[in-house]
Amino acid sequence: MKVPDHLGIIMDGNGRWATSRGLDRSKGHSEGLKTTRRIVRAASEAGVRFLSLYVFSTENWKRSTEEVGFLMGLVARHLEKELDFYNALGLRVVHSGEREGLFPDVLRALDRTVALTSSHKGMVVNLALNYGGQDEILRAMQRWSEEGGRGRPSAGELRRHFDAPILPDIDLVVRTGGEFRVSNFFLWQTAYAEFIFSQKLWPDFTEDDLRAAFREYAGRDRRFGSAPPADARGAVHMAEVRPRPHG
Ligand code: IPE
Ligand code: IPE
Ligand code: MG
Numbered sequence: 001m002k003v004p005d006h007l008g009i010i011m012d013g014n015g016r017w018a019t020s021r022g023l024d025r026s027k028g029h030s031e032g033l034k035t036t037r038r039i040v041r042a043a044s045e046a047g048v049r050f051l052s053l054y055v056f057s058t059e060n061w062k063r064s065t066e067e068v069g070f071l072m073g074l075v076a077r078h079l080e081k082e083l084d085f086y087n088a089l090g091l092r093v094v095h096s097g098e099r100e101g102l103f104p105d106v107l108r109a110l111d112r113t114v115a116l117t118s119s120h121k122g123m124v125v126n127l128a129l130n131y132g133g134q135d136e137i138l139r140a141m142q143r144w145s146e147e148g149g150r151g152r153p154s155a156g157e158l159r160r161h162f163d164a165p166i167l168p169d170i171d172l173v174v175r176t177g178g179e180f181r182v183s184n185f186f187l188w189q190t191a192y193a194e195f196i197f198s199q200k201l202w203p204d205f206t207e208d209d210l211r212a213a214f215r216e217y218a219g220r221d222r223r224f225g226s227a228p229p230a231d232a233r234g235a236v237h238m239a240e241v242r243p244r245p246h247g
Contacts, residue, residue, distance in 0.1 A: 003218075004172035006049065006052065006168050007043055008170040010174070011053060017031060029074055041089060042207040058098065094166065124167070132184040167189065173193050176202045
């Protein structure tokens with residue numbers, strides 16, 4: 001089965017998972033992290049080569065200080081203690097997002113994991129942390145012009161200035177949590193991505209749900225703007241033909 005080369009996941013619904021159980025939102029985030037760990041493994045085993053995970057958006061600073069603090073601590077602790085996990089699966093970690101604003105312990109843990117996994121040849125795990133698609137495009141423009149760029153960059157020049165230039169465009173975006181929106185997730189790189197929206201809240205998302213998403217993806221007809229093949233065009237045409245009254 002054809003799996004996406006670059007999978008993006010908008011891991012949404014942690015808060016609702018917790019509050020619907022009368023728990024604190026933070027409990028939803030810890031539970032969501034367990035799901036992330038399982039899904040990272042499943043994606044790697046399925047043959048995904050690049051996995052972009054939306055961990056914290058540039059807009060998520062609007063949340064309470066407690067929630068932001070908890071999320072940052074959770075990420076830092078995870079990175080500090082899970083190096084074995086990344087090593088065992090041969091995963092290479094990269095970061096997309098604005099460094100400024102991230103707590104020092106998070107940056108330290110992130111830099112360490114990125115450095116210590118940089119020679120790994122397995123799946124690339126791109127952590128979108130303090131990430132916004134608009135923000136990344138603006139920062140790429142800025143870096144390009146600081147390097148002497150004049151006028152406007154070509155698409156290729158711009159993407160070489162993105163946060164993690166080794167990443168190809170995203171093939172499939174899976175968003176859990178029942179919302180039908182992009183929420184500033186890799187706006188440029190999803191230009192021709194397929195989208196699958198799941199009603200499940202992220203802590204409830206399973207390896208089977210991931211496999212179901214891959215099956216749906218494998219059945220999608222990606223055209224990138226070209227005309228459908230002649231036989232498919234014929235099928236659509238025939239289906240649209242209605243008997244006409246004569247005379
Ligand atoms: C996604 O879950 C995790 C982050 C945004 C960090 P949410 O925290 O957005 O959960 P809901 O959408 O409020 O349920
Ligand atoms: C997107 O979820 C960000 C992450 C999953 C990290 P949000 O919960 O922040 O998105 P909105 O606010 O519902 O659009
Ligand atoms: Mg949400």
